[in-house]
Amino acid sequence: xxxxxxxxxxxxxxxxxxxxxxxxxxxxxxxxxxxxxxxxxxxxxxxxxxxxxxxxxxxxxxxxxxxxxxxxxxxxxxxxxxxxxxxxxxxxxxxxxxxxxxxxxxxxxxxxxxxxxxxxxxxxxxxxxxxxxxxxxxxxxxxxxxxxxxxxxxxxxxxxxxxxxxxxxxxxxxxxxxxxxxxxxxxxxxxxxxxxxxxxxxxxxxxxxxxxxxxxxxxxxxxxxxxxxxxxxxxxxxxxxxxxxxxxxxxxxxxxxxxxxxxxxxxxxxxxxxxxxxxxxxxxxxxxxxxxxxxxxxxxxxxxxxxxxxxxxxxxxxxxxxxxxxxxxxxxxxxxxxxxxxxxxxxx
Numbered sequence: 439x440x441x442x443x444x445x446x447x448x449x450x451x452x453x454x455x456x457x458x459x460x461x462x463x464x465x466x467x468x469x470x471x472x473x474x475x476x477x478x479x480x481x482x483x484x485x486x487x488x489x490x491x492x493x494x495x496x497x498x499x500x501x502x503x504x505x506x507x508x509x510x511x512x513x514x515x516x517x518x519x520x521x522x523x524x525x526x527x528x529x530x531x532x533x534x535x536x537x538x539x540x541x542x543x544x545x546x547x548x549x550x551x552x553x554x555x556x557x558x559x560x561x562x563x564x565x566x567x568x569x570x571x572x573x574x575x576x577x578x579x580x581x582x583x584x585x586x587x588x589x590x591x592x593x594x595x596x597x598x599x600x601x602x603x604x605x606x607x608x609x610x611x612x613x614x615x616x617x618x619x620x621x622x623x624x625x626x627x628x629x630x631x632x633x634x635x636x637x638x639x640x641x642x643x644x645x646x647x648x649x650x651x652x653x654x655x656x657x658x659x660x661x662x663x664x665x666x667x668x669x670x671x672x673x674x675x676x677x678x679x680x681x682x683x684x685x686x687x688x689x690x691x692x693x694x695x696x697x698x699x700x701x702x703x704x705x706x707x708x709x710x711x712x713x714x715x716x717x718x719x720x721x722x723x724x725x726x727x728x729x730x731x732x733x734x735x736x737x738x739x740x741x742x743x744x745x746x747x748x749x750x751x752x753x754x755x756x757x758x759x760x761x762x763x764x765x766x767x768x769x770x771x772x773x774x775x776x777x778x779x780x781x782x783x784x785x786x
Contacts, residue, residue: 457726460724460725461724461725461726461731461735464721464724464725464735465735465738468735468738468739468742469738471742472519472738472741472742472745475741475742475745475746475749476515476519476745478745478746478749479511479514479515479518479745479748479749480508480511480512480515482749482752482753483507483511483749483752483753483756485507487507487508513642513643513644513646513647514639514640514642514748515745515748516642516647517639517642517646517647517706517707518639518642518741518744518745518748518762519741519744519745520647520650520651520654520703520741521639521703521706521707521710521744522713522740522741522742522743522744522745523658523737523738523740523741524654524657524658524699524700524702524703524737524740525543525699525700525703525710525713525714525717525740525744526713526714526717526718526736526737526739526740526741526743527657527658527661527696527699527733527734527736527737527740528543528657528661528695528696528697528699528700528703528714529541529542529543529696529700529713529714529715529717529718529736529740530714530717530718530721530729530732530733530736531661531664531668531692531693531695531696531699531729531733532546532693532696532714533718534668534671534672534692534729534732535668535671535688535689535692535693535696536599536602537599537671537672537674538599538600538602538603539599539719540599540603540715541599541602541603541606542711542712542714542715543579543696543700543704543714544610544709544711544712544714544715545603545606545607545610545715546582546583546586546602546603546606546609546610547582547585547586547605547606547607547609547610547613548579548582548583548586548606548697548700548701548704549579549610549700549704549709549711550582550609550610550613550614550617550709551578551579551580551581551582551583551585551609551613552575552576552578552579552582552700552701552704552705552709553575553578553613553617553635553704553708553709554578554582554613554616554617555574555575555577555578555579555581556571556574556575556578556631556634556705557617557620557621557627557631558574558620559571559574560627560631561620561621561624561627568645568646568649568650568705568706569649571705571706572649572650572653572701572702572705572706573705574705575701575702575704575705576653576697576698576701576702576705577701578701579697579700579701579704580694580697580701582609582613583693583697585609586602586605586606586609587602587605587693589605589608589609590602590604590605590606634708635708635709636708636761636763636764637707637708637709637710637711637761637762637763637764637766638707638708638710638748638761638762638763639707639744639748639762640759640761646706649706650702650703650705650706653698653701653702654698654699654702654703656695656698657695657696657697657698657699657702658695658699658737659695660691660692660694660695660698661692661695661696661699661733662733662734663691663695664688664691664692664695664729665729665730665732665733666729666730667683667688667691667692668688668692668729669727669728669729669730670683670688671683671685671688671689671692672727672729700714707762708763709763710744710762710763710766711763711766711767711770712766712767712769712770712771712773712774713740713743713744713766713770714740715770715774716770716773716774717736717739717740717743718732718736719774720739720773721735721736721739743766743769744762744766747762747765747766747769748762748765750765750769751764751765
């Protein structure tokens, strides 16, 4: 394969301006879609509500069943926005840090590590509070990330993108097997865990949001601060080191931010897949590979996607609900296949 040097940008070249306009337009569209998704999330469900009911629910004067439904949907909407943004940004960071387009909290086994840690905490230590879930989930996610990187680094050549993907897949299967082995003889733990395992935001409360918010804020700041370093890592380790970047430190810090985000999100909402995988790919088609734009727009896209998926799950099966983790899998799999096919056609 022949590598072509980048063409110098001539004075007055309109391409940077067009790229900048696309990014601004993409930002505005995502903000509008997220706002519309939030309105739909508060309005639609097992019981559709009016504007007066929405105001009554938001103001706290809950006089009707519809206003009470609004008061319950507001925390659910906020949690969907936070979890979707966290998962999408963590996926974008992991893809940049590992230079692996298939990197995702679920594929790399990070969600599985968080789930296993929470199961161990419930089964052997009697954990039951949201705060304990968050701490234990992040510890499990961090341990899984370290394990995947250690396994992927074995042998000559170190941690290549392919080795990391294979190590993550194997680790995820191993964690799932251990989780099943712990749950099968403990029916009470299984009943408590099975709803969390599907992944959903239906049990959102203001207390749970306030408990997870500091962790998400820390992960968000760390990931955004790593944007420039991720741009440098995209050039390759040798070239990045030649430019003065501390490759290992940059990869460690950015991955730590991603682990905090996905660990906290997984602990509070369960292992929701495909958001961290497909959203960064879709955003790259609009804004390119600059992580200074990719990360915040991925957060907006993930928030909008998860909120809309939650609305779909509430509407298509009402008066029952389909958990958002199932909806994202049903929607995300065809989208990812379409993206892969598009990339293959462009490569031909």
